Amino acid sequence: MKALSLKQPWAELVVSGRKTIELRNWETRFRGEFLVHASKNPNKKAMELLGYKELPLGSIVGKATLVDVKHYKNMDEFNSDANKHFATPGWYDDKAKGFILKNASRLEPKPLKGKLNFFEVG
Numbered sequence: 811m812k813a814l815s816l817k818q819p820w821a822e823l824v825v826s827g828r829k830t831i832e833l834r835n836w837e838t839r840f841r842g843e844f845l846v847h848a849s850k851n852p853n854k855k856a857m858e859l860l861g862y863k864e865l866p867l868g869s870i871v872g873k874a875t876l877v878d879v880k881h882y883k884n885m886d887e888f889n890s891d892a893n894k895h896f897a898t899p900g901w902y903d904d905k906a907k908g909f910i911l912k913n914a915s916r917l918e919p920k921p922l923k924g925k926l927n928f929f930e931v932g
Contacts, residue, residue, distance in 0.1 A: 813845035813931045815924035818852035818865040823896055825872030825916040831880065831895040832909040838879065840928050846872040846914070847924045856898055869919035870931070880908035 816824060816832065823829035824846050850868040857865065882888045885902050895908060922931065 811843070811845055811931050812840065812928045813847045813870065813922070813924075814928050815847040815849045815926070817849050817856075818867060819857045819860050819862045820853075820896065821846050821848035821871050822862065822865050823860075824874055824911060824914050827914050829894065829896050830911050830914075831891055832911060833895050833897055833903075834907050834909060835903050835905040836927070837907060838876070838909070838928060841876055841878070843873055843875045843913075844928060845870045845917075845931055846874055847922060848919075849924045853898070856896075860896075866919040868923070869921050870917060871919050872914060872916045874911045874914040876909050877912050878910040880910060882906045882908060 814832070820829060820832070824832065848866050848869055848871045852865065852867060888902055888906060891908060
């Protein structure tokens with residue numbers, strides 16, 4: 811099965827169903843269910859802003875289904891999805907892609923080393 815590493819708190823927001831768009835600046839043809847991996851290095855500022863003190867790191871924490879990829883054409887379109895992607899305030903990339911997620915769920919954390927892009931988990 812494939813997995814995708816996200817920094818905390820975004821991994822938590824995905825598995826809790828609050829974050830339904832994962833932002834990347836690269837394209838993927840992959841569609842389907844994947845494991846959500848929380849990377850070892852959290853975004854401490856975002857965790858503080860969102861009220862999280864401690865979250866699992868370096869572990870598979872859930873799963874979700876990638877159903878489509880949205881190509882943002884401008885900052886207004888990007889900002890209109892702010893409540894779905896939870897980007898850090900002021901962050902915008904003209905190459906931004908929104909991975910549209912459905913059916914997210916939490917799993918018991920299982921330690922695993924992450925990798926870039928989608929990666930295979932034995």
